[in-house]
Amino acid sequence: MAGASRSPRCGACVAAAILVSVALGACGTSATAIPPTSAIAATSPAATATAVPPTATGLPPTATPQPTATARTAEQTAPATELAATVEPTVAEPSGAVDGVVSPGEYSISVEAAGVTLYVRIEGDDLVGALVARTDGWVSVGFDPEDAMAGANYVYGYVTDGQAVVHDMFGTRPSGRDSHPLDTALGGTDDILEQAGSYSDGITTIEFRIPLDSGDPYDKPLEPGGSYAVLLAMGPTADTESYHSARGEAMLVLAR
DSSP: OHHHHHHHHHHHHHHHHHHHHHHHHHHHHHHHHSOOHHHHHHHSOTHHHHSSOOHHHHSOOOOOOOOHHHHHHHHHTSOHHHHHTTSOOOOOOOOOOOSSOOOTTSOSEEEEETTEEEEEEEETTEEEEEEEEEOSSOEEEEESOSBTTBTOEEEEEEEETTEEEEEEEEOOSSSSTTSSOBGGGGTOOOOOOEEEEEEETTEEEEEEEEESOOOOTTSOOOOTTOEEEEEEEEOSSSOTTSOOSEEEEEEEEOOO
16 A cells, blocks of 8 residues: 555656656757857858948048137127228329319319309318309409408419410409409419319310418418308400409318
């Protein structure tokens, strides 16, 4: 009875041992079927590693961004004096010649009265001027009169046979004939440094150059920045004694 009762238990043990052996055998088989990790890496296809070229060598180099915003900020915040230093000074055009023709832009100052236009500019110690009027006769300007025509320094000119004739005169009386004789007739000097004139289509043009301050007692000194009354007139003929056909007064400001 005792042997019969042990027999089934031993059979179960044997069966369990058999199952363990089988399982161990299966595990042994699985262990030998899976190769080591290094072997897997060695046997992997090489195309997998080389199929895609490296990004660093496959794409063109990227340009380094420039700090444009920083450059603009520096320019915007630069001191005003530094920016002003980069502005080139304006170069004035050369002055026109005294040639009897008034060109656009040749004169910086002009006044008009009684149909006579006076143009002037300052060149160093000289005043360059032009008188333009629709007349066949003379034109004149009297600088800084004191009593009507008296006390004024006159530039009086006309064109005859294509040539300009320009006189330096001085007002000795308020009006009438011989009220403005030549400076030389009074013991002074002729201070017309340059002169030229033209006549075309009924327009007489006289250009002249005089000193701002000649030192002649029969001239009037003129100062840059000063304001002066001027008498403008024209006559019908080239006769210096002919009475004016038009006469007027204007204020001349000699801007610096």
